[in-house]
Amino acid sequence: MSASSATSTAGIPIHEALCRWVFSSIGKKTIVAVTGILLVLFVTGHMLGNFTIYFGPDLINAYAKHLRDLGPFLWVIRLGLLATVFLHIFFTMLLWKENATARPQKYAVGDPIKTTVFARTMRLTGLFVVAFVIFHLGHFTLMIFNPSWTHLDTELHGETVHDVYRMVVLGFSNPIVSAFYIISLGLLAFHLSHGIGSLFQTLGLSTRKMRPVYEAVARVYAWALFVGYSSIPISILIFGLGKNTIK
């Protein structure tokens, strides 16, 4: 009696149980959803940070300096983000591979039933956004395309700091860069138009009544991000934001 009750409560080892969950269909989807939330939070925070550009050079330069001053903690955030992106893509690829083998023969008449264009293009838009992020890091973080930008300095409260304001204005003064930026953000909005609404379903928070609400809110949120981000290159390129600082 005591022996049997002992085994019935012990169950399987915790790492084994965790592993089973992680690699189950629902586990993989949940990981994609949770990492997706973290990335949406990052994208939101990043946009709010970008908005400091509207309050003049001092604010965005101070904001950039604060970020740099985080030092080792900045690297924790960076590596955390990298791990999040990796997990998001890795588990998507696993799901993709399984989904491709689950239907060995396709239908001759391919009628996309109900699915939205946002849902059908998730992988494509996702991969495009990854390519954009790599360009974006090389452009503004590593400055490999314009090495002279590393010497863009300015005075801030008696200190010499990197002039992020002028760098951004210079960067977006190039119409091709701005166009690529806006297109990429548009594709991110496509991705999130399905992604944000979808994660409520995957995490089991959705109900019959709430699903249309989540989806509508997700759609609005995704395109609000697009408008927010795109407003900066448009302000610089079309409305001449910061023009006087780069002459």
Next chain:
Amino acid sequence: MNFTLRVWRQDGPTTAGRFEEYPAKNIPDEASFLEMLDIVNEELEKAGKESVQFDHDCREGICGMCSLTINGVPHGPGRGTTCQLYMRKFQDGDVITIEPFRVGAFPILRDLAVNRTALDKVIQAGGFITARTGSAPDANSVPIPKVVADESMDAAACIGCGACAAACPNSSAMLFVSAKAAHLGLLPQGKPESERRTVRMVRTMDDLGFGNCSNYYACEAVCPAGISASFIARLNRQYTSAAAREAVGATTI
């Protein structure tokens, strides 16, 4: 009414299939889709050709045996089973493409007939309750809130036809599995096995080679029983909670 049928013909599970075209002539508009196929098959047999094999049983929309993907849509246009689809839904002279349910876990037996044993395996994994033998319990002795009973009955409407997996671009059977887990799991009679049922059904589904849900909701759009994809959200929630409780030793599966 006259139609041209493009029908998938396949001699066996391992042989390659192909489309063949057959005329469907003088079809009454009140004929069901299956009756139209019966008429075409009679003509084929008269001409000394092999008739087209397709699944059917009750022909009144409740057994879940009929299948067929018609012009890319499982059970064809409109919501309902293939047997409840009438030829008046089509235009005279239409070319109609008829394919089997294309799901890796449903191997083609012959022509349009597929083997849906995979769904039975999911049921065997947990689609049951433990019932007390002996005299019948007092009716209505177990109080069940009306919303819960209704929700359970909505899930119980699933006829297990497999159209959800056939419509899903990923061949995922999540709508079927979620309906079966919910229909028993919501009621007090099915509660004792609830966690075990959910986890075992999902694991069996995964092992059988169905795809993963991408929240496309094509399943819900074609389901002849009107099962809501909200049951999939419930399954996701219950599976993760049961797996977590198993991991920490609060339950066994």
